[in-house]
Amino acid sequence: MKRARPVLFMLIFSLSFFLTPISAQAQVETPPPPTPAADLPEGVSQDEEGLLYAQEGVLTAQGQEPAAPQAAYGPATDKFGNKRKAVPVQWLDVKTNGTPLSINNGVQFENVSLAFDFPFYDSLYNQLSVGGFGYIEFGKLYSSSQGVLPDVDQPNLLIAPFWFPAQYSDPQARVYTMSGTWDRATPENGLKYTAVEWHRVQDRYGNNYTYEAVLFENGTILFQYADMLLNANSWYCGTAGIENASGEIGLNTLRFCSLQKSNTAWKITRPKPSARIHIIKPYQGGLASAGGSLTYRIEVKNAGDLGPDTFDITASSKWPVTFFKNDGVTPLEDTDADGKVDTGSLELNEAFVFLAQVNVPAGLLPGKAVTSLITLRSSLNRSKTAKTALTTAVSNHFSLAFDGDHFSQIYQAAPDQQSLYNASIGSNVYQLTDGSYIQVENFWKCADIDCNQYAPSFEYIHTGHDGTPITRQLLTDFNLDPNTSVAIGSVASFPGGRFGILYQKYESDPGAGTSRKNVFLGIVNPTPGETLWTEISLTGDDQFHTGSHGFSYLSLAATADNRFVAAWTRWERDFDANYNLSPVVWAASVAADGQIVTPATALTPEPGSHYSSVVIPLQAGGVAIHWIGYHQAKPSWGYQVYASAWDTSLNPLVAPRKIAKADGYLNALQLPNGKIMVAWYRTFGNWFTKYYARQQYTLLKPDTLARASGVRTLKKPFSEERYGSTTALTYDAAGDGVLIWRANSGDGFSDLFYTRISARNGAVLTKTMPIAAGMDTYNVWRNFGPNNLTTNLVP
DSSP, X not given: OOEEOSOOOEEOOOOXXXXXXXXXXXXXXXXXXXXXXXXXXXXXXXXXXXXXXXXXXXXXXXTOSOOSSOOOOSOSBXXXXXXXXXXXXXXXXXXXXXXXXXXXSTTOEEEEEEEEEEEETTEEEEEEEEETXXXXXXXXXXXXXXXXXXXXXXXXXXXXXXXXXXXXXXXXXXXXXXXXXXXXXXXXXXXXXXEEEEEEEXXXXXXXXXXXXXXXXXXXXXXXXXXEEOOSSEEEOOEEEEEOTTSSOEEEEEOTXXXXXXXXXXXXXXXXXXXXXXXXXXXEEEEEOTTOEEEEEEEEEEOOSSSOEEEEEEEEOSSOEEXXXXXXXSBOOOTTSSSSOEEEEXXXXXXXXXXXXXXXXXXXXXXXXXXXXXXXXXXXXTTOEEEEEEEEEEOOSEEEEEEETXXXXXXXXXXXXXXXXXXXXXXXXXXXXXXXXXXXXXXXXXXXXTOOSEEEEEEXXXXXXXXXXXXXXXXXXXXXXXXXXXXXXXXXXXXXXXXXXXXXXXXXXXXXXXXXXXXXXXXXXXXXXXXXXXXXXXXXXXXXXXXXXXXXXXXXXXXXXXXXXXXXXXXXXXXXXXXXXXXXXXXXXXXXXXXXXXXXXXXXXXXXEEEEEEEEEOTTSSEEEEEEEEETTOGGGOSEEEEEEEOTTOOEEEEEEEEEEOOEEEEEEEOXXXXXXXXXXXXXXXXXXXXXXXXXXXXXXXXXXOBSSOOEEEOOSSOOBSSOOOEEEEEOTTSOEEEEEEEEOSSSSEEEEEEEEOTTTOOEEEEEEEESBSBSSOOEEBOOOTTSEEOXXXX
């Protein structure tokens, strides 16, 4: 098999709410029941779809009553230099004089061309996209009904006069746009403008809002509010302001969830012309071999207003750094003879790409890392600089599956060599005892001869440790039923080669408008001459309903006594009341031959919310089952990680015990020394102030499940998400833990963040760093999940 060079990866984070910019009629699929939002201020609640709303009186008592002209939040000037100030209303009647857009619900977008180049942060735009939820985007479109500013999560690069879960139930609710030349007695007189008006849009309480945004050719933005009418004593939360492409810089004109007054206006103005340097990726990182090198791609843009500029380039690093042009061969030159290599003269808005090669000394141990600081300095204004940090580490052992712009691949990390192999799929990957890998994928097949309908299938791929294909086998095509869809939850294997696939099956009856969901265990026996595929329903719901029960966090363990133990989170649906009940963790036990040992059993019967279920096999026998739980009778505890131990017939061995406070995306793994590594994310702060999510982890004792180390918090080297992300765990050849998660990197993309953990005491052996960020080729990563990481043990 042809081997790709071991250079990696850049991530584009495709949210579930992504919309293409083509159709204004695109719809967003309803998400699964949300995990509860953490640390909400008093008076703010979350509905069953995860949307936040507030009640009058409670927030007023907390000082959220809007000030004159409104409850602005944060500094009046952002880090770029944009400044807000209150101004008198100069209302434009866009509804009467403009053109209606084809928007009739929140998730729709429509493109609007500008008659001028609009300067917004460090770029120019001649087209904008108007969204039904009350904001304007530039570039790629992401639809979200609520958000805060600034926030590195998508959507980014937006202008939001009032961003909230807008509805269009009023017959007069529409969005309008118009362009012209400003003729009012303000500093913008004579400038070209484009205006967008959201007219009589509502929230679910029937509150009506009419407001507009006016964009001027000099970069000035005007937010104006005509009627912000409360018809109820409650409202759905919204916010207002602007945000740059990375989501790290923004300016608020309304505190999230505050009330917005009628007949008010804000003006946002750009800073004075200046030299500016914009580095596309502020922080990069990758893994290398001792004695080798790693090459980073750095893109810089002249984002200033003063004309052509030349940027000098210097490096500060303990390891040697060499600069090359984008061809990777030609060294950078000192074009202005000032003693420093540079970019050459760049016109306004012109970008320049160069490569920084970090050379790793020989003889270094796994985990040794250095950060090289690259500085660019303007020749027009020597006080203007921009920096990017390149973190380079000697890798330990692990293997990673991913989907990218070079198709599906498996990345094998090791201290002496990084290898990147082509693969059939880029999803879940598991290493067997002989060093080979198994993967399972859900492929769509034609369900009829004309391929007008599609049906799911499962295929099993077996690949050698060196990337050589061994076999690819169809397991089931589900009778080519186009009314069936499936989702893989987890895979677990026995040493002899037999493995199980835990998945959810969704079946619908389009004629009756009914459906059902169930959790299934598929058992694969690759032994020649024996039955290959066995399928067992674990939840056994044979009835079709209007709506269906919900299942998530499917987890599977293959135990030492040849049993499969499955765990999942179930949202039972009250079909009469048409809503989902609080989540509960369930489990079942099945013998390796498919015989059910213990039918599906609720493990968390006490009132409250219990979710993010994870089951792992224990070396001493039995399983450990973890979840995040909220006990209704113990509200002061908040949401906690719980650990419990059971035998493989699901008899309790260690009662559930609290480990630490948490919010979601739990994962667990037993390390070779017996200790259990548990990881999750936790949010800090609240929605009215600084609010961010961080990864946390700890080690547990295998016999008592008591903590064997403190709870440690992993801080990203730059920016912070407001939401957590999936964590993948494995261990290396030395038995130490590897923890990788996906998070936004602060440049509009997503990266994988990597940490190496001591199995002895839980200490960080390699500091948190992005991997595969800023290499000399771009690979787009998608669908990274808890099952995309495995060991890399040499057979």
